[in-house]
Amino acid sequence: MGQRKSGHVTLHDVARACGYSVSTVSIVLSEAPLSQNVAASTRTQIREVAQRLGYHPDAYARSLRRRRSLTVGVLAYDLSDPFCIPIVQGIQSGLQPASYVPLLMDAQTQRKHFDSYLKLILERRAEGVIVIASWVFEETNLLADIEKNHVPIVILGRDLTRRKISSLLIDNETGGALALRHLIELGHRNIAVIRGPEEMFDSEPRWTGIRRQAAQSGIKFDPRLTFQLPGVLDPTSGFEGGRALARTMLDAGPPFTAVLAFDDLTALGVMRGMSEAGLRIPQDCSIVGFDDVLPAAVATPGITTVHQPLQQMGLLAAQWTLEAIEAHEGTATVHRHRAVPELVVRGSTGPPAKAPAQRKART
Amino acid sequence: MGQRKSGHVTLHDVARACGYSVSTVSIVLSEAPLSQNVAASTRTQIREVAQRLGYHPDAYARSLRRRRSLTVGVLAYDLSDPFCIPIVQGIQSGLQPASYVPLLMDAQTQRKHFDSYLKLILERRAEGVIVIASWVFEETNLLADIEKNHVPIVILGRDLTRRKISSLLIDNETGGALALRHLIELGHRNIAVIRGPEEMFDSEPRWTGIRRQAAQSGIKFDPRLTFQLPGVLDPTSGFEGGRALARTMLDAGPPFTAVLAFDDLTALGVMRGMSEAGLRIPQDCSIVGFDDVLPAAVATPGITTVHQPLQQMGLLAAQWTLEAIEAHEGTATVHRHRAVPELVVRGSTGPPAKAPAQRKART
DNA sequence: TCAAGTGGTTCAAACGTTTTAATCGCGGCA
DNA sequence: TGCCGCGATTAAAACGTTTGAACCACTTGA
Numbered sequence: 001m002g003q004r005k006s007g008h009v010t011l012h013d014v015a016r017a018c019g020y021s022v023s024t025v026s027i028v029l030s031e032a033p034l035s036q037n038v039a040a041s042t043r044t045q046i047r048e049v050a051q052r053l054g055y056h057p058d059a060y061a062r063s064l065r066r067r068r069s070l071t072v073g074v075l076a077y078d079l080s081d082p083f084c085i086p087i088v089q090g091i092q093s094g095l096q097p098a099s100y101v102p103l104l105m106d107a108q109t110q111r112k113h114f115d116s117y118l119k120l121i122l123e124r125r126a127e128g129v130i131v132i133a134s135w136v137f138e139e140t141n142l143l144a145d146i147e148k149n150h151v152p153i154v155i156l157g158r159d160l161t162r163r164k165i166s167s168l169l170i171d172n173e174t175g176g177a178l179a180l181r182h183l184i185e186l187g188h189r190n191i192a193v194i195r196g197p198e199e200m201f202d203s204e205p206r207w208t209g210i211r212r213q214a215a216q217s218g219i220k221f222d223p224r225l226t227f228q229l230p231g232v233l234d235p236t237s238g239f240e241g242g243r244a245l246a247r248t249m250l251d252a253g254p255p256f257t258a259v260l261a262f263d264d265l266t267a268l269g270v271m272r273g274m275s276e277a278g279l280r281i282p283q284d285c286s287i288v289g290f291d292d293v294l295p296a297a298v299a300t301p302g303i304t305t306v307h308q309p310l311q312q313m314g315l316l317a318a319q320w321t322l323e324a325i326e327a328h329e330g331t332a333t334v335h336r337h338r339a340v341p342e343l344v345v346r347g348s349t350g351p352p353a354k355a356p357a358q359r360k361a362r363t
Numbered sequence: 364m365g366q367r368k369s370g371h372v373t374l375h376d377v378a379r380a381c382g383y384s385v386s387t388v389s390i391v392l393s394e395a396p397l398s399q400n401v402a403a404s405t406r407t408q409i410r411e412v413a414q415r416l417g418y419h420p421d422a423y424a425r426s427l428r429r430r431r432s433l434t435v436g437v438l439a440y441d442l443s444d445p446f447c448i449p450i451v452q453g454i455q456s457g458l459q460p461a462s463y464v465p466l467l468m469d470a471q472t473q474r475k476h477f478d479s480y481l482k483l484i485l486e487r488r489a490e491g492v493i494v495i496a497s498w499v500f501e502e503t504n505l506l507a508d509i510e511k512n513h514v515p516i517v518i519l520g521r522d523l524t525r526r527k528i529s530s531l532l533i534d535n536e537t538g539g540a541l542a543l544r545h546l547i548e549l550g551h552r553n554i555a556v557i558r559g560p561e562e563m564f565d566s567e568p569r570w571t572g573i574r575r576q577a578a579q580s581g582i583k584f585d586p587r588l589t590f591q592l593p594g595v596l597d598p599t600s601g602f603e604g605g606r607a608l609a610r611t612m613l614d615a616g617p618p619f620t621a622v623l624a625f626d627d628l629t630a631l632g633v634m635r636g637m638s639e640a641g642l643r644i645p646q647d648c649s650i651v652g653f654d655d656v657l658p659a660a661v662a663t664p665g666i667t668t669v670h671q672p673l674q675q676m677g678l679l680a681a682q683w684t685l686e687a688i689e690a691h692e693g694t695a696t697v698h699r700h701r702a703v704p705e706l707v708v709r710g711s712t713g714p715p716a717k718a719p720a721q722r723k724a725r726t
Numbered sequence: 727t728c729a730a731g732t733g734g735t736t737c738a739a740a741c742g743t744t745t746t747a748a749t750c751g752c753g754g755c756a
Numbered sequence: 757t758g759c760c761g762c763g764a765t766t767a768a769a770a771c772g773t774t775t776g777a778a779c780c781a782c783t784t785g786a
Contacts, residue, residue, distance in 0.1 A: 007513035008488065010772060021736050026774060034775080037733060054511030059486040060427045061772035064741045069423070080448050082657065089443060092469060101483060104467045106455060120464060123422040125371065148417030150370035239661050268661040275663045294445065295658035298602050298631040300638045373742060384766045389744060397745085400764065424742035427771045 009055045018049040025050070029057065063125065071103050072321055073121030073129040075114070079106040081235040082293040083310070087132055087156060090314020098322050100127075109135075109234065118142045122149060128321035131155045135200045152324030152332055154317045158201050159336065166320050166335040168313055172202050175306040175341035176209030179260055179288045182304065182343055184217050188258040188286060188352050192225040192249050194242065194270070196262040199231055203262065206290065210260065222254050229262055238262070242269025243276075250277050257285060257352035264289035264296035267303050271348065282350035292344055301347025309339050372418045381412040388413070392420065426488065434466050435684055436484030436492040438477070442469040444598040445656035446673070450495055450519060453677020461685050463490075472498075472597065481505045485512060491684035494518045498563045515687030515695055517680045521564050522699065529683050529698040531676055535565050538669040538704035539572030542623055542651045545667065545706055547580050551621040551649060551715050555588040555612050557605065557633070559625040562594055566625065569653065573623065585617050592625055601625070605632020606639075613640050620648060620715035627652035627659035630666050634711065645713035655707055664710025672702050 014029075015022045020042065027034045028046045035043065063069045074091055076084045092102055103126055105117040119142060121129055129146060134157045143163075146153060154166045161167050183191055193210065196203030214221060227249070229241045242261055246269070249256065261267035267289030271281050279285050281301060289296050289305040296303035316337065324332040374392075378385045383405065390397045391409045398406065426432045437454055439447045455465055466489055468480040482505060484492055492509060497520045506526075509516060517529045524530050546554055556573065559566030577584060590612070592604045605624055609632070612619065624630035630652030634644050642648050644664060652659050652668035659666035679700065687695040 008772095009512060012772075022773085023736055023738095023775080024734085026772095027735090030774075032775075037735085039734060042734080054508040056482065056485045056508065056512070058427070058488060058772050059483075060423045060432070060488060061741090062774075064421070064423045064427055064743090064771090065773045065775085067741070079442070080452060080657075082445065085443050088469070089471065092471070104469075106451070106467075108452065108455070119419065120422075122419045123425075125421060125423060145417040145419065149372060149419070236657070236661070265661065268663070272661070272663045272665075281663075294443075294599070295661050298599070298628065298635070298658050299662045300631070300635045300644075302635075371742095375742075385743085386745085386766050386768095387764085389742095390765095393744075395744075400762095402764065405764080421742050424771090425744075427741090427773090428743045428745085430771070 008058065009053045010058070011055075014046065014050050014053060014055050017053060018046055020046060029055070069125045069127055070100050071124060071126045072100050072318070072325075073118075073124070073126035074102045074104045074132070075107060075117055075121065075129065076105070076132045077107050077114070077134055078109045078235060080108075081134075082295060083134070083235075083291055084132055085294075086310035087314040087317075090311035090316075091130060091318045092314075093311075094315040094318025095322070100318075100322065115142060118146070122146060122151065126151065127325045128152045128154070130317050130321055133157050134202060152321060154320050154324075154335075156313060156317055161334055161336045164334050166324070166333075167337075168317050168320075169336075169338050170202070170308050170313075171338040171341055172205035173209030173212065175290060175308070176206040177213035178341060178343045179290060179306050180210050180213040180219075181217070182345070182349065183258045183260065183286060183288060184213075184219065186258075186286065186349060186351050189219065190225070190254070190256040190258075191219070191221065192256045192259045193221055193227070194245055194259065194261045194266055195226070195228045197229045197231050206262070222256075224252060224254050225249060225256055229266065235265060238265035239269040239272070242266035242271075243273040244269075246270045246273025247277065250274075250279075258349070259285060259287050261287060261289050264291045264293050264303055264305055267305070267348070268295060268299060271299070271303070281348050284353050286349040286352070288349060297346075299348075304346045304349040305344050307342045307344045309342075313339050371421065372416045373421070374418075377409070377413050377416060377418050380416060381409055383409060392418070432488045432490055433463050434487060434489045435463050435681070435688075436481075436487070436489035437465045437467045437495070438470060438480055438484065438492065439468070439495045440470050440477070440497055441472045441598060443471075444497075445658060446497070446598075446654055447495055448657075449673035450677040450680075453674035453679075454493060454681045455677075456674075457678040457681025458685070463681075463685065478505055481509070485509060485514065489514065490688045492516045493680050493684055496520050497565060515684060517683050517687075517698075519676060519680055524697055524699045527697050529687070529696075530700075531680050531683075532699075532701050533565070533671050533676075534701040534704055535568035536572030536575065538653060538671070539569040540576035541704060541706045542653060542669050543573050543576040543582075544580070545708065545712065546621045546623065546649060546651060547576075547582065549621075549649065549712060549714050552582065553588070553617070553619040553621075554582070554584065555619045555622045556584055556590070557608055557622065557624045557629055558589070558591045560592045560594050569625070585619075587615060587617050588612060588619055592629065598628060601628035602632040602635070605629035605634075606636040607632075609633045609636025610640065613637075613642075621712070622648060622650045624650060624652050627654045627656050627666055627668055630668070630711070631658060631662060634662070634666070644711050647716050649712040649715070651712060660709075662711075667709045667712040668707050670705045670707045672705075676702050 011022050011025055015025045025046050028038055028043050029050055072095055095102055107114040129151055156168045159167045159169055195207050227245050259270050261270055267287050270287050274285055289303045292305045292307035296305050320335050374385050374388055378388045388409050391401055391406050392413055458465055470477040492514055519531045522530045522532055558570050590608050622633050624633055630650050633650050637648055652666045655668045655670035659668050683698050
C-alpha cells in the first residue's frame with residue numbers, strides 16, 4: 001500500500017489518504033476538545049479511513065509531546081516466586097482505573113538484572129516505580145538517580161521511610177507470633193523452627209515475633225531443633241531446604257511434635273521429608289508455613305499458614321504511586337503501612353501426637 | 364537545580380551544564396561511531412557531568428528518532444497460572460542477548476484486557492508480539508491490525524500457521540497418550556478420566572491422544588467415569604473442579620483404580636477430594652496430571668505428570684520473533700513446532716490396589 | 727460599510743533524541 | 757599564495773505527535 005519506509009501507519013498516511021491535514025486528523029482521532037468544531041461528516045470520514053488503514057497512534061511520539069507516559073514501572077525480584085503474582089495483579093488493578101499501565105520487569109533474583117531494569121524503567125520515563133523487594137535489593141545508587149529525576153517510588157517488603165520512600169510491609173512479627181500461637185493452642189510444646197536465610201529481610205522480624213510469643217507463652221526452643229535455611233537461589237530451593245532439614249531434625253535427637261517453617265515452600269519441603277520418613281501429617285507432626293501461596297493451598301493436606309493480603313498490598317502500592325504522581329513535585333507524603341497477617345488453618349496442623357515425631361521407615 | 368518544566372534531565376541540560384552542544388553530548392553519551400573523533404578530555408568531562416546530573420536518555424525520543432523500540436510485546440492470558448511463568452522466563456532469556464526487552468502484559472483471562480493490551484503493544488511500537496494463548500484468544504481483528512503494521516507475531520499454544528502466524532504447540536496428543544500409557548503399564552484398567560473444559564484449545568487434542576492410546580491398548584472408558592471440567596474462570600477453579608469430581612466419581616458407582624486428570628491443578632483437586640473421602644494416594648488410587656507446574660512438584664506425594672519444556676518453548680518463541688524482526692519485510696518464514704512432552708513419574712501413581720477405590724470415610 | 731463573530735480547517739512550533747552535513751581554525755604541501 | 761585535509765565541534769533536519777494561534781469564508785449586528 002502507500003506505506004513509507006517505516007512499517008507503521010502514521011498520521012501522515014491517514015491525512016494523505018483522506019485529504020485533510022495532519023492537524024485535523026490528529027484532533028479527531030485523539031478526541032481533543034477541538035474536535036467538537038470539526039464537521040461531523042469529516043469526523044466519520046477520518047475515523048473510517050484510519051480504521052481501514054489500521055492506524056494506531058505512536059505512543060512514543062505521543063508521550064514525547066504530551067510529556068506523559070501513563071506508565072508505572074514495576075520491578076519484581078522474581079516472578080517465579082508465587083508470592084509476587086498476587087501483588088502484581090493488585091498493582092495492575094490499582095493502575096487500571098487511572099488508565100496507567102504497568103511496565104513489568106522480572107529481575108529473576110539477579111542483581112545485574114535488577115540494576116539494568118531499573119535503568120530501563122527510568123529511561124522509559126515511567127512516572128512512578130514500584131519495587132517488590134524481598135531481597136537482592138541493596139541500595140543501588142540508581143535509586144538516587146530515580147530521585148534526581150523526581151520519579152516517586154514505592155517499595156514493598158522493606159522499610160525505607162527513613163530515606164523518604166513510601167514503604168509497604170507485612171507485619172512479620174505479628175505473623176510469626178500468630179503461627180506459633182496456633183501451635184501452642186493446639187497443645188504443642190516441643191516445636192522445631194526453621195528460620196529464613198540471612199539474606200532475606202523477612203527472616204529476622206519473623207523470628208523476633210516467634211521469640212516474643214514463645215517468651216509470652218513460657219515456651220523454650222531447643223537449639224538442636226532450631227535451624228536456618230541456607231542462602232536462596234531460586235524459590236524452589238526453599239522446598240529442598242525444608243526436605244533436607246526434615247531428615248536432619250528426625251535424625252538428630254530431641255523429640256518434637258510440630259515444625260514452624262519459614263515459608264510455605266519450606267513447609268511443603270518438610271512435609272515431603274516427613275512423609276518420606278514414614279510420618280503422617282498432621283497425625284505424627286504438625287507443620288505451619290507462611291505467605292499462603294498457591295502451592296500451599298492446593299496441597300493435601302492443605303498447609304496451615306499465615307496469609308498476607310498481597311493483592312490489597314499491590315493495590316495500595318498502586319494507589320500511593322498514582323497519588324504521588326498526581327501531587328507532582330508537590331508535597332508527596334511518605335507513607336508507611338504494615339499489612340495485618342491472618343492465620344489460615346488447614347489440614348497440616350492438629351493436636352500433638354501422644355508419641356513425639358520420630359522416623360518410622362527408611363526411604 | 365537547573366531543572367526545566369519537565370522533571371527529567373535532558374541532553375539540553377547536560378549540554379548547558381558542560382558548555383558543549385547537544386550534538387556533541389549526544390554523540391558521546393550514545394557512543395556513536397563519531398565519538399572517536401571527540402577529544403578524550405571532552406568525553407570524560409561530558410560523561411562526568413551527565414553522571415552527576417543523573418541523566419538518562421529518553422527512550423521515547425530515542426526510539427522515535429531511531430525508529431526502533433527494541434521491545435517485544437508479550438501477552439499472557441493469565442500470569443497467575445503457574446503455567447505461564449516458565450514461558451515468560453524463557454522469552455526473557457531469549458530476548459536478553461539481543462538486548463530486546465519484553466513488554467509484559469497480563470490479560471488476567473479477560474477478553475477486554477486482551478484486546479486493549481494488544482492495542483497497547485501495537486501503540487508502543489513493539490517490533491514483535493508473542494502471545495501465550497491457552498484460551499480466550501479468539502481471532503481478534505486486532506490481529507489483522509498487527510499484520511497491517513507489519514509486526515511479526517508468534518503464538519504459543521495454538522496453531523495459526525494457516526494464517527501465516529508462527530505457532531508453537533505442545534504435542535497434546537502424545538502427552539495424553541503418554542499419561543494413559545503410564546497408568547496402563549502400572550496395571551490399571553479401570554480408569555476415570557477428567558477432560559478439560561471446552562473453551563480450552565488443549566482439551567480436545569489431549570483427549571484424542573488418550574483415546575488413541577486406549578484403543579491401542581484395548582482399553583475402554585466407562586462413560587460414567589468420564590467427566591468434563593466446566594468452563595474455567597481462574598486457574599484455581601481446576602482445583603475445585605477436581606475436588607468436586609472426586610466425590611462424584613466415588614459416589615456414582617463403577618470401580619476404578621486411577622484418575623487421569625486434565626491438568627495438574629485438577630489432579631491436586633482430585634487428590635484433595637480423595638483424601639477427604641479417606642483414600643490414600645497412591646495406594647488406593649493413582650492420579651496423573653498434566654503440565655508439570657510448581658504446585659504439582661512440591662505436593663506430597665508429588666504428582667506424576669506430563670512435563671512440557673515451557674522454558675525452552677519461550678526461548679524458541681523469542682528467537683523466532685527476533686529472527687522475523689531481523690528479516691524485516693523480507694521473507695519471514697512461518698514456523699511450526701510441536702514440543703515433545705515427557706512423563707515425570709512421582710509419588711502419586713503406583714500399581715492398582717487389589718480392591719478398587721471406594722469411599723472409606725465421610726467428611 | 728465595517729467590525730465582530732463563527733464554524734471548519736490548517737500552520738508551525740515544540741517534545742528529546744540522532745545523524746548528516748556543515749563549520750572552523752590550523753598546519754602542511756605544492 | 758592557495759588548497760587540501762584534518763581534528764574537533766556544531767547546526768539543522770528529522771522521527772510522529774499535539775496544540776495554541778492563525779487563517780479563511782461566511783454571516784450577522786450595528
